[in-house]
Amino acid sequence: MPRIDENARDEDFWHAIAERYDVAPGPINLENGYFGRMTRGVAQDYQRNIDFINRSNSVHVRQQFDNTQSLDIRNQLAELLAVEHDSIALTNCASDALQSLIRNYNGLQPGDQLLISDLEYHSVEYAMRWVARQRGLEVIEIVHAHPATYEHLVASYRDAFERYPRIKLMALTHVTHRTGLVMPVEAIVQAAKEHGVDVILDGAHALGQIDFDLKALGIAFAGYNLHKWIGAPLTLGFIYIDPHRLADIDPDMGSERYPEPDIRTRAPYGTGNIPAWLTLPKVLQEHKDLGGSTAKGVRLNYLRDLWVNEARQLPGIEVLVPDDPRLQCAITSLRFTRLQDQQPIVDRLLKDYNLFTVARDGSACGSCIRITVGLATSVDDINQLIKALRELAQG
Numbered sequence: 001m002p003r004i005d006e007n008a009r010d011e012d013f014w015h016a017i018a019e020r021y022d023v024a025p026g027p028i029n030l031e032n033g034y035f036g037r038m039t040r041g042v043a044q045d046y047q048r049n050i051d052f053i054n055r056s057n058s059v060h061v062r063q064q065f066d067n068t069q070s071l072d073i074r075n076q077l078a079e080l081l082a083v084e085h086d087s088i089a090l091t092n093c094a095s096d097a098l099q100s101l102i103r104n105y106n107g108l109q110p111g112d113q114l115l116i117s118d119l120e121y122h123s124v125e126y127a128m129r130w131v132a133r134q135r136g137l138e139v140i141e142i143v144h145a146h147p148a149t150y151e152h153l154v155a156s157y158r159d160a161f162e163r164y165p166r167i168k169l170m171a172l173t174h175v176t177h178r179t180g181l182v183m184p185v186e187a188i189v190q191a192a193k194e195h196g197v198d199v200i201l202d203g204a205h206a207l208g209q210i211d212f213d214l215k216a217l218g219i220a221f222a223g224y225n226l227h228k229w230i231g232a233p234l235t236l237g238f239i240y241i242d243p244h245r246l247a248d249i250d251p252d253m254g255s256e257r258y259p260e261p262d263i264r265t266r267a268p269y270g271t272g273n274i275p276a277w278l279t280l281p282k283v284l285q286e287h288k289d290l291g292g293s294t295a296k297g298v299r300l301n302y303l304r305d306l307w308v309n310e311a312r313q314l315p316g317i318e319v320l321v322p323d324d325p326r327l328q329c330a331i332t333s334l335r336f337t338r339l340q341d342q343q344p345i346v347d348r349l350l351k352d353y354n355l356f357t358v359a360r361d362g363s364a365c366g367s368c369i370r371i372t373v374g375l376a377t378s379v380d381d382i383n384q385l386i387k388a389l390r391e392l393a394q395g
């Protein structure tokens with residue numbers, strides 16, 4: 001078995017991996033951040049499970065899924081994260097998980113402050129602002145300095161905790177969808193602890209492409225999905241709550257479906273996508289067989305570095321994420337500095353170079369083009385991007 005970093009450069013190996021995905025003819029997809037593709041094997045298993053649940057209906061779901069299978073699947077997820085089985089509740093997506101944590105966190109008094117930054121996902125930001133309106137709290141929003149550095153990011157939180165001593169709860173996004181910046185979660189959580197601030201972690205883009213240890217990060221509350229970098233069917237997510245902190249989160253909408261100390265009461269109520277959940281064991285097996293987040297992350301970063309190293313040399317192009325391995329991942333954004341609005345470049349990338357990307361705004365550092373490589377991306381695809389950037393940089 002070659003070393004993981006050598007493996008990342010092995011185009012034959014990754015070509016064989018790419019062959020596992022059915023890809024429609026059309027543009028080269030460099031917007032793999034929205035959600036991940038399923039492999040053909042997973043898609044077939046999913047289809048089998050749709051047919052099976054359609055045939056067996058509530059007879060199977062009531063007798064097997066509700067009582068045992070869903071718990072077994074939950075336990076597999078807990079093992080993936082190396083956390084206690086009873087620290088996980090299944091949801092339909094990361095937004096459901098995060099919004100439930102935010103609305104049910106019960107440690108807030110009128111006059112307390114909530115902290116967010118300009119890099120949070122909108123469903124998290126909206127929920128924090130909504131909770132503040134409902135309960136007479138104040139939202140403090142910090143704006144991260146640009147270009148970011150590890151030290152500045154941590155310092156900006158320390159500074160906020162010192163300036164606003166009534167902050168009790170904050171949102172933190174492990175990987176921001178706006179630019180692809182990876183947050184120094186452990187150091188920020190440590191600073192928050194020193195100031196008595198609880199953290200709700202948005203892990204949507206982290207799971208499956210970044211190696212992390214939730215316990216070592218010091219996280220008590222987090223929300224995830226499984227349809228980005230793990231490769232599951234759409235509509236799967238989960239809540240993580242440190243069992244020692246379960247009492248700090250109320251049952252969602254007063255749920256009495258399970259006894260109070262059962263974390264499942266913290267998930268929004270509703271019938272989930274059972275065929276998709278039944279497919280998860282196959283997805284987790286494939287993830288593991290490929291080498292897990294470590295192998296995926298090294299490959300994705302290798303592809304990312306190939307285009308970023310070229311783009312950094314081009315006049316008029318700014319790459320927004322620093323080349324600090326602690327702060328980078330598959331998603332990285334760039335900007336053509338001569339333009340306020342980046343959409344015309346996104347349009348030209350598609351029309352003239354057959355490259356599908358997306359314009360993003362909302363971060364204080366301005367609008368940008370988000371480039372997200374994926375497991376089916378090849379070095380040829382990256383070379384096409386480099387060619388396009390070189391030509392477009394000339395005006």
Ligand SMILES: Cc1ncc(COP(=O)(O)O)c(C=O)c1O
Binds near residue numbers: 033034094204237
């Ligand atoms: C950073 C971040 N957080 C949360 C979410 C929401 O995930 P979901 O679609 O599973 O609700 C996304 C989705 O793109 C995201 O990028």
